[in-house]
Amino acid sequence: MLNLIVVKIMNRACWCGNTDLVKWNDVYYRCRDCETLISCYAFCAELDGLFVPEDEKQSLYGEKYWREEKLKEYRKMQCEDLEDAFLLHYRERAGLWLSAILQHFLPPATVLEVGCGLGSLTRWMQDLGYDTQALELSRQWTEHLRHEVGIRVDTHPLNALQPGERQVDAVILMDVIEHIADPMAFMQDISSRLKEDGILCLQTPRYPENTSFLQLKKITDRFVRHLNAHEHLVLFSSAALEKLARESGFVHAVRYPALGVDDMFYIFSRKPLKQYTTSQIKKTFMAFPERITAYAAYVNYRQFVALQRRNAALMNIIQGISDAARGSSPAITGDSVSSTVRPHPLPTDFAAQDVEKLLYIRLDGIGDS
Numbered sequence: 173m174l175n176l177i178v179v180k181i182m183n184r185a186c187w188c189g190n191t192d193l194v195k196w197n198d199v200y201y202r203c204r205d206c207e208t209l210i211s212c213y214a215f216c217a218e219l220d221g222l223f224v225p226e227d228e229k230q231s232l233y234g235e236k237y238w239r240e241e242k243l244k245e246y247r248k249m250q251c252e253d254l255e256d257a258f259l260l261h262y263r264e265r266a267g268l269w270l271s272a273i274l275q276h277f278l279p280p281a282t283v284l285e286v287g288c289g290l291g292s293l294t295r296w297m298q299d300l301g302y303d304t305q306a307l308e309l310s311r312q313w314t315e316h317l318r319h320e321v322g323i324r325v326d327t328h329p330l331n332a333l334q335p336g337e338r339q340v341d342a343v344i345l346m347d348v349i350e351h352i353a354d355p356m357a358f359m360q361d362i363s364s365r366l367k368e369d370g371i372l373c374l375q376t377p378r379y380p381e382n383t384s385f386l387q388l389k390k391i392t393d394r395f396v397r398h399l400n401a402h403e404h405l406v407l408f409s410s411a412a413l414e415k416l417a418r419e420s421g422f423v424h425a426v427r428y429p430a431l432g433v434d435d436m437f438y439i440f441s442r443k444p445l446k447q448y449t450t451s452q453i454k455k456t457f458m459a460f461p462e463r464i465t466a467y468a469a470y471v472n473y474r475q476f477v478a479l480q481r482r483n484a485a486l487m488n489i490i491q492g493i494s495d496a497a498r499g500s501s502p503a504i505t506g507d508s509v510s511s512t513v514r515p516h517p518l519p520t521d522f523a524a525q526d527v528e529k530l531l532y533i534r535l536d537g538i539g540d541s
Contacts (some may be wrong), residue, residue: 199401269437
């Protein structure tokens with residue numbers, strides 16, 4: 173166990189200014205004004221949530237955070253070591269985020285990722301031709317990222333833009349803002365580092381607003397796994413996060429699917445977002461030989477995701493056929509064509525030829541293989 177010194181704060185105010193908080197469970201309070209959960213714990217010396225550890229061995233975000241604490245989580249996902257975790261992160265999370273990012277800003281845009289973690293997203297964007305820079309908190313972990321992952325990364329918390337520092341085209345915050353005790357001040361620092369037309373990419377856990385702890389626990393809601401009050405100081409509902417963004421000047425927002433239903437992923441901006449077509453994206457990368465391999469990996473990821481979705485649709489079809497063969501009533505919808513026959517709800521973009529390709533049969537009922 174990490175030797176953490178914590179202070180219990182019984183009368184915390186929400187980031188929105190509301191001080192009339194109600195107890196949500198033993199360690200969180202709920203703001204009824206904006207639907208944010210506020211942890212009742214904060215660190216004595218690390219009240220802002222992000223810091224440069226003075227003692228790598230004792231600090232929460234020191235050398236043990238990734239090599240021991242986070243690795244325990246990844247081992248539950250069949251990862252033997254951090255190299256496996258990097259590949260898993262690269263294959264699932266980084267690819268998902270890139271699918272949204274590429275639609276709105278392209279190389280050679282300047283990018284700052286705050287709290288880059290395993291470094292997979294920064295590395296992929298670097299290989300795609302973005303001008304990347306990352307921030308992390310542990311000096312030892314930063315050295316690992318520099319030498320083993322090969323990214324540009326510094327060891328310090330995010331502060332407001334300092335004289336002589338450049339503004340960037342995009343700031344990336346993936347699973348970071350929930351660790352920040354004062355998210356409004358943090359967002360102001362983010363805003364100072366962005367160009368006027370810059371964008372903010374942000375993912376964080378999603379609190380299902382207006383729900384009690386007992387309700388979520390009863391249905392074993394995935395959000396419950398985020399209730400780590402020592403680390404997750406603020407947990408937002410979607411309405412609360414959008415309010416925070418607006419009050420920080422980010423009046424434009426697009427919400428994209430996150431990997432888990434208990435997360436939310438947004439792209440925010442102060443000015444209307446640019447929208448690039450698939451053709452424009454492809455030309456941007458194919459014009460530079462050094463970017464082609466990284467772009468091919470992205471294309472492969474997209475094709476893999478599309479195949480997963482089609483396979484899921486196919487499994488639903490097969491299940492419906494199986495239910496019908498057993499004489500049970502499949503749970504399908506649609507207008508009945510007779511008292512005994514009902515059409516199966518194929519996805520709108522799923523043609524009969526797709527079924528044929530996936531099942532390897534001819535539509536006249538004579539099998540090809």
